[in-house]
Amino acid sequence: MDITALSVIEVNKLISDRKLSAVDLVKAQLEMIKQREASYHCYITILEEDALEQAKEVQKRIDSGELKDTLLAGIPMAVKDNICTKGVKTTCASKMLSNFTPTYDATVIEKLKNAGAILLGKTNMDEFAMGSTSETSYYGATKNPWNVDHVSGGSSGGSAAVVAAQEAYFALGTDTGGSIRQPSAYCGVTGLKPTYGTVSRYGLITYASSLDQIGPIGRSIGDCAAVMEAISGHDPKDSTSIDRKNIRYLQALKEDIKGMRIGIPKAYLERGLQKEVKDSILNTIKILTEKGAIVEEFDLGIMDQAVPAYYVIASAEASSNLSRFDGVKYGYRTPNFESLQDLYKKSRSEGFGTEVKRRLMIGAFALSSGNYEEYYKKALKIRSLIYQIFQKAFEKYDLILSPVSSRTAPKFGESLSDPLKMYSSDIYTVSVNLAGLPAVSLPCGRDKNGLPIGVQLIGKHFGEEDLIRAAHRLEQAIGDLRYTTHGKEA
Secondary structure, three states: OOOOOOHHHHHHHHHHOOOHHHHHHHHHHHHHHHHHHHHHOOOOEEEEHHHHHHHHHOOOHHOOOOOOOOOOOOOOEEEEEEEEEEEEEOOOOOOOOOOOOOOOOHHHHHHHHHHHOOEEEEEEEOOHHHHOOOOOOOOOEEEEEOEEEEEEEOOOOHHHHHHOOOOOOEEEEEEOOOOOOOHHHHHHEEEEOHHHOOOOOOEEEEOOOOOOEEEEEEEOOOHHHHHHHHEOOOOOOOOOOOOOOOOOOOOHHHHOOOEEEEEEEEHHHHHOHHHHHHHHHHHHHHHHHHHHOOOEEOOOOHHHHHHHHHHHHHHHHHHHHHHHHOOOOOOOOOOOOOOOHHHEEEEHHHHHHHHHHHHHHHHHHHHHHOOHHHHHHHHHHHHHHHHHHHHHHOOOOOOOEEEOOOOOOOOOOOOOOOOHHHHOOOOHHHHEEEEEEEEEEEEEEEEEOOEEEEEEEEEEEEEHHHHHHHHHHHHHOOOOOOOOOOOOOO
16 A cells, blocks of 8 residues: 555544554655655755654654544645744745744644644745746746646645655645645645635745735645644734634535535636636536536626736735845845945845746836836725625625636746746636635646646635535545656656
8 A cells, every 4th residue: 555645534544543653654755755856856855854753753642642633643744935944944945045944933834733743844836936837946946746847836836746746645835826726736636725814824934915825735625624624723923814713624524515506707718728628627517516516607707807916916015025135134145245235236136036026026116106006006906896796706606616727737938938928827816815715726637648637616705614515525526636657757
């Protein structure tokens, strides 16, 4: 039995039945990393010795009965490299933070450690989470485990690929405009973007404060639900986190979807979808209908404005948030400078990559005198309209269904050569972040080349339970589409 191919829930049963120890699990996972990491480059940092020490301590807690009520006890995990981990480098895949080691854990890391999860390492990503392919990383791109000629998606490409490649059982990613859902779709795994405020952002190195949200990537929606139960909840260190009672994500796995009303925007099936993507979405609609859901098309409205509004708002917030990286307080400092102004210029020019600098300039331009009203304020108005449109849609529907992307994972170089094309690929995902909604991406098919196709389900605010039960029914009906045989190795 290949234990690294199992889900979190499957492995938890083996640990609970004393058929497997946390140390056995970590050793098997580290061996898989040694075999495959050179081909896929999912990690920036791997904690081999530390993971084994963690496993020994966790096993003591399991044996004492301390961790009997958690599904994550002894489970090896990976974490996106923009989430702070005490004593472990957190680089944001940037030269700017290549030597930054936090002195504290992010709240989500504290919660996962308390639940008995074991940190294997920090995953690769687009620099400062700015990108859709994980090609902008200072450390080199992560490759898609299904075909290494294709990208893994972004910005959480390393987190999605590490799960697909069986180099971790689950991973944390962050989602600013689709950065959990899109790479999950490209890599054939399941990714959940929670409602804004459901999961603490304390310890997350911010890209866009009003859009960022931490969430899980796993091999099944059940795995994501187990992680969500561990990381959700109010955090006094994060003023945007919400105090919710009666969280029951795992319970939703036992419920059916008969009578659930699901809407699909007409335009989403009409705008240049790759044939296999459209066929898989239509098949998903058929399955949901057979399971008792009521699925119908409707007009969602001004979604064409979502992408430009998103990039103005996200870039503006990034321009403000990343102003702290100046070569003085912390981060990369140029070795050669003549004045304080020269230090700022050279440190930022040398420390940031091309895509980050592009977005910082867009943001600074949008916030500058004479442009604020024309660009940033208009983008905020569009954001408000998008929020209202979704609220109206959810008066009639429990969920909204859509593609995650118009196509499967592109080959390397196809997106970076045309930034506007890369930005427009987010058309199905960014509106979710603008409205602060929860959404899940899960596998629903393959294209003619065997690359994964994902479908997106969007829920009401704090409607994660509905998302989980619908996704679970789909998984049961579609069958196991997890990554099982490795294709073209590098």
